[in-house]
Amino acid sequence: MPQEHAKKDRRVVRSQEALKQALLALMSQKSFDAISITEIVESANYNRGTFYAHYENKEALLDDIIDELIRKFLASFRAPYEHQDVFRINELTANSVKIFDHIHQHAELYTTLLRSNVMPNLREKMFLALKEISMDELEYPTTGVNQELLAIYSIHALLGLIFHWVESGFEQSTSYMQEQLILIIQWRPMEVKAKKEG
Incomplete structure (x- = not known):
């Protein structure tokens, strides 16, 4: 059971890191206000559900x-x-x-x-x-x-x-x-x- 939990934690860290990198890549091209959540998840190869599982906005x-x-x-x-x-x-x-x-x-x-x-x-x-x-x-x-x-x-x-x-x-x-x-x-x-x- 602890091993499963550790794997889940790694998945969480991995998806959060991917979302962060996606946002930063977009921010290098345009202002933060002009970026949408759809753009972030598409850039990170995740869906909106994954995004909202980690972040409110x-x-x-x-x-x-x-x-x-x-x-x-x-x-x-x-x-x-x-x-x-x-x-x-x-x-x-x-x-x-x-x-x-x-x-x-x-x-x-x-x-x-x-x-x-x-x-x-x-x-x-x-x-x-x-x-x-x-x-x-x-x-x-x-x-x-x-x-x-x-x-x-x-x-x-x-x-x-x-x-x-x-x-x-x-x-x-x-x-x-x-x-x-x-x-x-x-x-x-x-x-x-x-x-x-x-």
């Missing part, structure tokens, strides 16, 4: 793809501090930053999501996931700075950098982005000169 299928991507993204975000009691930001090295490795490794998927007009959905989910683990897993020294506002500010800055990189077609190398992030994090000017015309 195409949005649920997309959410499954995004949720899996975010799990991998969070693992890359945690990499510098997950095995440390104290995370020393001033000792952070470019090599310990893994988020750009993750993004580049899944460049085709991020590019497809960008082109098919679902990036705002992805960005919002990434923001909420990062905010949750920042508030739950990282404790900053008490300085009078509101910890939630600090997390919001930092995460928006990080996501802005990431999505600029994706939108530029990965113009800079992974190592360059890692090095620049470290420089940006550690850069604390005491004064900035205002440019005057003429």
Whole structure:
């Protein structure tokens, strides 16, 4: 009996994966809104019954793809501090930053999501996931700075950098982005000169 259950599970995984790949292939050609469930199941060589056995609608299928991507993204975000009691930001090295490795490794998927007009959905989910683990897993020294506002500010800055990189077609190398992030994090000017015309 357990073997039968394992086979069934493999079939479920296989059909879900086929539906995901079919959706992504269609999304590389047109926007998510323009894709129908009929197109997805025809591309995956399944019927509508199989689709509805796994997903309520195409949005649920997309959410499954995004949720899996975010799990991998969070693992890359945690990499510098997950095995440390104290995370020393001033000792952070470019090599310990893994988020750009993750993004580049899944460049085709991020590019497809960008082109098919679902990036705002992805960005919002990434923001909420990062905010949750920042508030739950990282404790900053008490300085009078509101910890939630600090997390919001930092995460928006990080996501802005990431999505600029994706939108530029990965113009800079992974190592360059890692090095620049470290420089940006550690850069604390005491004064900035205002440019005057003429």
